[in-house]
Every structure is written in C-alpha cells, then in structure tokens.
Amino acid sequence: MPPAGPAGMAPAPVQGYDTPAYGAAPAYGAAPAYGAAPIVADPYATPAAPFDTTTPFETAAAAAPAPVRGISGLTERQPDLCKASEQASAVGQPASVIPTLGLTRSFRVVEFRGIEPQDYDPNRIVFRLDATGTITQIDCG
Template sequence: MIKTALLPAVATAMMLAGCMPAPQPAPTPVPAAPVPTTPPPVAGVSGLEEREPDLCGAKEYTQYLSQPGSVISTIGLTKEYRVVEHRGIEPQDYDPNRIVFRLDAAGNINNIDCG
C-alpha cells in the first residue's frame, strides 16, 4: 500500500517539473569587428591609387591629373585603357595591366589606377 500512495506524489512532482522554465543558455560573446586597413597614399601624388606592383604603369601618367578627359585620346597610349565617367557604370572585370582614368563631375581626370 505504501507503493500506491507514493505513485500520486511522484506523478505530481513530475508534472510540476515540466512546468518549470527551461534553463537559459549563456550568451555567446560577439567577436570584435576587424579594423579596416587602408594603404598609405602615394607621397606627393594626389589622385593616384597606390598599387604594388604598378603593373599598368599608372605612375607614368600622373601629369594628366586635373586635365580634361579629352586629353586621354591625345596621349598616344599603346596599352589597354578604360575611361570611367563620373558616376558612370564600370564593368567589374579586372585587368591589372589596364590603365583606368576616372573623371570627376566636370569631366577632368581625378584618378588614375590599374584595373
């Protein structure tokens, strides 16, 4: 008879245990965001992105910075080049040997790099 009296008590204890909230997992730490690194600018040259190595030879054309984009056709380039208008659409194909002339809103060359 002791066993049958114990059965309701055990059943009640099990039902109450099911009503208890589940234990909460410990919060996972958030990893720190990586600090972006930017290459140092080329000393004394504004508008030229530093690429090492400068495979396309963009440094050779820095004298054309701030000049109208129309001078590009008169330079006599023998290498492949691309002219990117201000806010123009640029294809995403990358060629490290191609010179890229980027124009500002006024149509002047404001950046020369490889791509």
C-alpha cells in the same frame, strides 16, 4: 491559517495543493487506473547503430572539407603594373586628352558616378573623371 472551529475543536480542513480534490491520494507506487500505452514502432525512424557514440555535430565536423588558403578566382592587385605613373601628367586635364596620350595598352574611362564593371585587369589603365569631365585619378584595373 484556516479559521478556527467551535471552542475545543480542530480547525476545518482546507483544500490545498497537496490534497486531491476527490477522495484520498493513491498510495505511493500503486498502479495507475489506466493500462500502459501500447508500444508502436515508428515506421519512419532509422535504427541507430548499437555502439554509435558520435553525435550529429561530431559527424558533421569529421566530414568538413580541408581548409583553403586564400581566395581562389581573384587576381592579386599588383602596384602600378599598368605603368599608370607614366601618365600622371594627365591628372587635372580634360578627358579629351586621353586619345592624344599615345597609349599602347588597354585603358578604361570611368565617368563621375558612372557604372564600372568589376572585372580586374592589372595591365589596364583606368582614368577616373569628376563631374566636369576632368581626370582626377589614374590607376590600374
């Protein structure tokens, strides 16, 4: 509450947020002291269609391509298409036995921590070796 003035007098007015700093507040609905800003056409704006009620999101959704089933370009992995189970006796043998197995199809030897190309051939036998050069796994790929 503002401090009271001398006895019998109203308190002194205090500047608040609701009273203007200089003079009285303009009447409600009074014209501003400055003129209206001129309307300038934007040369880069594209005019909208007069009855276009679609949003950009609806337009983008309508133009979406049809869904694709599956992933194109990948070969489905077939179980033992390369007949790797016929070479199961080589597991635990050194890698030097691979040429003596009499393989008639293509094969790949993947050394321990070696780089393996990512091309997949379901008819190729893959021999995986450990750090000592022993065959630990035989599969297709």
